[in-house]
Amino acid sequence: MNLGGAIHINKPGLLLVFIVVALFLFYFFSKSADTSSAIKDEFKDSIDLSNLLIVAIKAAQNGGNEVLKTKDNLKIDSKGKTGEGINDPVTTADYNSHCAMEATLKHQYPDISIVSEENKVMCNNSIVYDYSKPNNVKIDVMDSIKPNVIKLEDITIWIDPLDATKEFTEKLYQYVTTMVCVAVKGEPIIGVIHKPFENKTYYAWVGKEERNLKVGSSDGTQTKIVVSISHRGTIEEVLKKNFKDVKVITAAGAGYKVLEVVAGNADAYVHNTVIKKWDICAGNAILNAIGGRMTTKNNAVISYFNDGHPVNTDGLIATVKEHDKYVGKI
Structure with a gap:
């Protein structure tokens, strides 16, 4: 049985295949370029x-x-x-x-x-x-x-x-x-x-697992509240009046005090005078991320728009838990 023989290439057919492939590739890369351009336009700002x-x-x-x-x-x-x-x-x-x-x-x-x-x-x-x-x-x-x-x-x-x-x-x-x-x-x-x-x-x-801090808890023997060394105002007197068994801890730096609350060395960080938002924004974000809260002393959410008003005038309560316990007592 003779399996040999010449293979005849149909040139018009081959040309048609080439044209179809070329059109497909042109369409594919055109759509890819349009999509890439659209993504860049969407995310450039x-x-x-x-x-x-x-x-x-x-x-x-x-x-x-x-x-x-x-x-x-x-x-x-x-x-x-x-x-x-x-x-x-x-x-x-x-x-x-x-x-x-x-x-x-x-x-x-x-x-x-x-x-x-x-x-x-x-x-x-x-x-x-x-x-x-x-x-x-x-x-x-x-x-x-x-x-x-x-x-x-x-x-x-x-x-x-x-x-x-x-x-x-x-x-x-x-x-x-x-x-x-x-x-x-x-x-x-x-x-x-x-x-x-x-x-x-x-x-x-907030809403992600990216963090490198551990949340501690207080021993629960008494209420521990951290306040500012240099901006305390009348806060110590107010706290001792409104809480039966309270330990008032003085410290400096809003960032430091928030981390003390996160670590469980204090139950709350409170402040009853004005405070700048650059002092508290990072701590506010960290508390939000771990399920805690930072509000004004009247429980209002603090906003951080760049609106030319960087001062929070209504005090501060920062906690990991039992936030409502301190509202109205600062």
Whole structure:
């Protein structure tokens, strides 16, 4: 049986196949290009919050590094007196930390809205900081696959370049923190609190598992409430009047006090005088992320829009649980 023979190629048929394949490829890549262009147009003015979390952590750490570098060569000025008549200092460490934190955020997001305690300082834009990814930051794989994309116009970053400045000048370094908070449409979503003198960074993201802090619990023997050393007003007298068995703990720095509540060393952090929102935004986000709450003393939610009004005038209650226990008693 002869299986050999010539194979005859039908040239018109081959040309037809070539044309069909070419048209298909043209259609496929045209649709892909249109889709890619549409995605770029949709997200060009947006930010992926998983990336922003990483940059926020780096910003807090870069600010903390400036605090450490400046601690032994300080120039101290005064912003005036607080409402309690106490000197309100500002130092070169505050300014240097602000510039490092702002530069870190602007390096990645040039047009992002930032509110800072020291936003009037003129920074040297020629200084280059370390913008590499911070160590020991884990982002959930699913958050990378499905980015949490938010419109740029809806995001406000609140930074406190040096919380507890007065105590910093007194070398009470345990209270010092640098903080970054990401607010979306006025709601605190991501909080970062960095302790430069302990080289520890605490962060949490509302609705996500990204966090590196442990929630503790009080021993329950008595109510422990932490208040400000320098802004306490009449809070101690009020608390002892309204709670039968209460231990009042004094400490500095809003960031430090929130972390004490998270750790279970205090049941609540309360404040009955004015407080700036850059002091409390990061702590508010962290508490929200772990199921806690931060409100005014009258239980109103605190908003963090960049509206030119950075002062919370109605006191503060911050808790992990039993929040209503303190409402109306501050």
